[in-house]
Amino acid sequence: MNFRLLIVALRGASWGIFVLAMVWPAVAMLGRCVAQGEPPDGGFTFSSRQLGLLWRSLWLAAVTTGLCLIVSLPGAFVVGRLRRLSHRPLIAALLMAMLLCPPTVYAFGWERILPATFNAYARCIGVWALWAWPIPAMIIGAGWSRIGVSAYEAALMEASPTAAFFHAVIPVLRRHVALSALILFVLYFNEYGVPHACGLLVYPTELLGWAASSTRSIDTVWPSTLSITVTALALAAMFFAWRRCAGDRDVDVTTITPAHTGGGLAAVAIGCFAVSWLLPIGMLVAGLASPGVIIEAFETYATDLIWSLCLAVLAGLAAVGMGLGLAAMRGARTLGLCWAIAFGALPGALIGEALVAGYNHASLSWVYDNWPIIALCYVSRFGWIGVLTAVLVTETTSPDLIAQARVDGATWASILGRLQIPMNWPALLCGAAVVTAMSVADVAASSLVRVPSFSPIAHVLMEKFHRFEDGMLISLSLWLVIATILPALLLMLAVRNQYRECQRAVQKPAIQR
Amino acid sequence: MQDNMFRRVAPIYLAVAGLVAATGCERKPDAAPQNRLVVYCSVDEAFGRVMLKVFKAKTGIDLDIVFDSEAGKTTGLINKIIAEAAAGRPRADVFWSSELFNTILLARRGLLEPYDSPAAADIPSRFRDPKHCWTSTAARARVLTFDPTRVSEGEVPERWEQLAEPRFAGQTAFANPLFGTTRGHVAAMFALWGPERGRAFLTRLRDNGGYIADSNGATVRAVIGGRADLAATDTDDVWVAQRSRASLDLVYPDMGDGGTLLIPCSVAIVKGSRNLETARKLVDFLVSAEVERMLAQSDSRNIPVRRELRGKLGIQWPPESKISFDAVADAMDEATAAVREILIR
Numbered sequence: 001m002n003f004r005l006l007i008v009a010l011r012g013a014s015w016g017i018f019v020l021a022m023v024w025p026a027v028a029m030l031g032r033c034v035a036q037g038e039p040p041d042g043g044f045t046f047s048s049r050q051l052g053l054l055w056r057s058l059w060l061a062a063v064t065t066g067l068c069l070i071v072s073l074p075g076a077f078v079v080g081r082l083r084r085l086s087h088r089p090l091i092a093a094l095l096m097a098m099l100l101c102p103p104t105v106y107a108f109g110w111e112r113i114l115p116a117t118f119n120a121y122a123r124c125i126g127v128w129a130l131w132a133w134p135i136p137a138m139i140i141g142a143g144w145s146r147i148g149v150s151a152y153e154a155a156l157m158e159a160s161p162t163a164a165f166f167h168a169v170i171p172v173l174r175r176h177v178a179l180s181a182l183i184l185f186v187l188y189f190n191e192y193g194v195p196h197a198c199g200l201l202v203y204p205t206e207l208l209g210w211a212a213s214s215t216r217s218i219d220t221v222w223p224s225t226l227s228i229t230v231t232a233l234a235l236a237a238m239f240f241a242w243r244r245c246a247g248d249r250d251v252d253v254t255t256i257t258p259a260h261t262g263g264g265l266a267a268v269a270i271g272c273f274a275v276s277w278l279l280p281i282g283m284l285v286a287g288l289a290s291p292g293v294i295i296e297a298f299e300t301y302a303t304d305l306i307w308s309l310c311l312a313v314l315a316g317l318a319a320v321g322m323g324l325g326l327a328a329m330r331g332a333r334t335l336g337l338c339w340a341i342a343f344g345a346l347p348g349a350l351i352g353e354a355l356v357a358g359y360n361h362a363s364l365s366w367v368y369d370n371w372p373i374i375a376l377c378y379v380s381r382f383g384w385i386g387v388l389t390a391v392l393v394t395e396t397t398s399p400d401l402i403a404q405a406r407v408d409g410a411t412w413a414s415i416l417g418r419l420q421i422p423m424n425w426p427a428l429l430c431g432a433a434v435v436t437a438m439s440v441a442d443v444a445a446s447s448l449v450r451v452p453s454f455s456p457i458a459h460v461l462m463e464k465f466h467r468f469e470d471g472m473l474i475s476l477s478l479w480l481v482i483a484t485i486l487p488a489l490l491l492m493l494a495v496r497n498q499y500r501e502c503q504r505a506v507q508k509p510a511i512q513r
Numbered sequence: 514m515q516d517n518m519f520r521r522v523a524p525i526y527l528a529v530a531g532l533v534a535a536t537g538c539e540r541k542p543d544a545a546p547q548n549r550l551v552v553y554c555s556v557d558e559a560f561g562r563v564m565l566k567v568f569k570a571k572t573g574i575d576l577d578i579v580f581d582s583e584a585g586k587t588t589g590l591i592n593k594i595i596a597e598a599a600a601g602r603p604r605a606d607v608f609w610s611s612e613l614f615n616t617i618l619l620a621r622r623g624l625l626e627p628y629d630s631p632a633a634a635d636i637p638s639r640f641r642d643p644k645h646c647w648t649s650t651a652a653r654a655r656v657l658t659f660d661p662t663r664v665s666e667g668e669v670p671e672r673w674e675q676l677a678e679p680r681f682a683g684q685t686a687f688a689n690p691l692f693g694t695t696r697g698h699v700a701a702m703f704a705l706w707g708p709e710r711g712r713a714f715l716t717r718l719r720d721n722g723g724y725i726a727d728s729n730g731a732t733v734r735a736v737i738g739g740r741a742d743l744a745a746t747d748t749d750d751v752w753v754a755q756r757s758r759a760s761l762d763l764v765y766p767d768m769g770d771g772g773t774l775l776i777p778c779s780v781a782i783v784k785g786s787r788n789l790e791t792a793r794k795l796v797d798f799l800v801s802a803e804v805e806r807m808l809a810q811s812d813s814r815n816i817p818v819r820r821e822l823r824g825k826l827g828i829q830w831p832p833e834s835k836i837s838f839d840a841v842a843d844a845m846d847e848a849t850a851a852v853r854e855i856l857i858r
Binding site for chain 1: 552691726731735
């Protein structure tokens with residue numbers, strides 16, 4: 001197949017997904033709002049109840065973001081000490097295995113550990129933080145592999161490795177901390193599943209209620225304005241924090257090798273893994289009445305499980321592919337990235353409503369009635385993570401190499417196809433994996449676009465939770481845990497392969513036109 | 514080598530994208546296979562799936578089922594049916610609901626297809642639509658549940674209206690009354706008590722600081738977790754919690770006219786069904802005594818509306834409010850508006 005044609009087709013498909021998942025639904029929903037006019041009497045009004053729920057969502061998300069960043073620091077230390085995750089495929093696999101499992105599964109595990117009377121807010125914060133800490137650990141750790149190594153080495157002369165990390169490294173990684181905080185805040189602020197499993201009403205619960213109880217788009221859009229305002233302020237704050245830290249410069253780490261180990265922090269990181277993953281999953285395994293239930297669960301829900309996982313994987317690949325397509329167009333990628341982040345930061349219920357507005361038409365019933373609407377739903381909601389991954393990866397890939405390729409006359413498309421994707425595909429795979437994990441766990445958006453052929457497994461889990469069907473709940477949760485092992489192993493092999501290729505590539509120039 | 518890898522990966526990606534675009538082309542909106550139905554089901558998934566599996570085994574007819582989420586119970590599917598009809602493309606063939614009042618509203622909008630099922634001939638007439646748009650079976654009752662280790666039965670309100678008394682301030686839990694059976698329950702209060710008394714009740718309930726959960730199941734969990742002492746819910750939510758060894762008991766509070774509200778499930782064919790004959794077969798099955806018996810013997814323990822079946826199974830019909838289903842449906846809009854204005858705003 002002609003390489004140039006491939007690139008053009010890839011770009012076209014990527015932009016097609018972008019338009020189908022993020023542009024058309026938004027346009028259709030706004031069109032419907034305009035056509036339907038003002039909210040009716042008895043519709044949503046900004047009251048103390050709504051503001052109270054918003055405040056609850058806000059402080060829960062903010063506190064959890066802070067706690068998650070703190071919990072992630074030992075993990076970030078370990079990742080940073082390894083300089084690149086590709087040096088330790090097993091660590092990469094463990095981090096991804098933790099993240100790939102839906103947070104509600106951990107919530108169900110912790111429910112068995114903690115007494116029923118345990119504070120619901122504390123449980124929600126704990127479950128969230130202990131689930132998502134690999135995200136900042138990988139981002140901050142990856143940052144440390146490029147920035148702050150010399151400062152750390154200098155600090156080691158007068159301080160312990162732990163103190164050096166906190167006092168010399170973290171202050172120069174403000175950009176990475178800000179990016180981590182942004183991702184975490186957006187996730188927590190719009191997440192429905194864990195608060196629901198902890199018996200907490202939050203603003204996403206309220207929005208889903210408004211979306212489900214009305215056929216008018218405006219009834220969901222109007223209450224969402226509060227949520228959107230808060231998210232926009234958070235995005236703006238993060239953006240300015242990002243710009244203020246723009247002076248941080250990369251350091252060539254190949255010349256610096258950390259000489260000391262932080263045994264204490266490494267032990268804490270291992271402890272975090274044990275508490276985050278082994279404890280709740282172990283409790284689920286211990287709670288399994290008999291192995292037969294797990295077989296019965298698979299026999300009953302195999303269709304739902306397999307469809308959900310396949311579509312989530314498809315969404316992950318599509319999201320990263322979409323990001324690469326956007327990244328390949330220098331002029332439009334900033335606009336595409338901003339649009340993807342802005343749309344993805346919308347509440348899940350609003351995204352579901354937008355998809356209904358966009359695809360509940362006779363001419364589009366082949367999308368609305370079948371699995372493509374669910375795949376689009378996942379890309380709409382979590383595609384921004386794939387886009388962000390693709391753009392960041394392509395932005396930060398060996399600037400000198402890219403500059404040389406440009407001098408040699410390479411186009412952006414060929415640089416993307418021949419350098420950036422082959423050099424960074426483990427990182428892109430990580431981005432796809434995160435989108436996949438979020439998609440498997442999604443309840444808020446997909447509940448508005450359910451299709452006849454299967455039920456998303458996250459909905460089935462919720463139903464089992466509500467019906468006190470512990471056997472099925474535990475069994476399905478464990479199937480999801482099992483399902484994370486394969487991609488984690490694949491990732492492990494991928495990063496190992498990548499590492500070996502990098503070592504070989506050092507021996508000869510990689511760039512070829 | 515890198516080029517080769519990209520050449521291998523890119524066609525796979527393009528093939529997947531093409532597959533997404535091509536999938537729906539096989540299904541035309543107006544052509545439904547004779548042996549396949551789309552069912553919208555707000556009966557709890559665990560029970561609904563079993564019953565529909567039995568139907569498939571008996572008839573060989575494939576069923577594509579859309580279940581409702583617990584939080585959006587019934588209301589979500591109702592609005593889906595309305596929105597799809599408005600778009601000129603009803604997707605569901607049969608609607609099997611866990612309650613009746615919303616089904617009556619759908620019938621009034623002209624969104625249901627009349628069908629007088631012969632399998633429903635032995636169902637008392639009050640559980641069948643005079644215009645044959647719906648049939649109801651297998652009832653559940655609205656109850657108050659409590660933990661007997663914390664609250665004695667003597668302390669539990671005997672009438673629903675007492676739930677809003679100051680002595681229960683901060684101790685009650687109820688599901689969001691915009692959804693599911695709680696929505697019908699509040700409408701029944703409005704129908705029986707009148708709007709003024711209904712609004713006063715909601716206001717007192719709000720002032721008492723009751724916990725508004727997002728589902729009946731969540732109210733039961735609130736009692737188990739000690740967050741509330743009393744929860745307004747349906748019988749089946751208590752039975753399934755008891756099965757998991759939760760310490761719970763229940764009472765049937767009086768609506769003020771001699772009993773609590775009983776809410777039957779309902780079955781209807783959606784207007785515009787592309788497969789009417791097959792849909793009728795499913796309705797015949799769902800309203801049959803066989804399904805009612807299976808639901809009564811399941812963990813849901815629905816109460817059969819057929820007197821004879823109740824006698825065979827030894828099930829008592831609880832003391833029931835005399836309010837008519839139509840009167841409750843009449844009050845739905847007003848009650849919902851009041852809930853939004855007083856409780857949920």
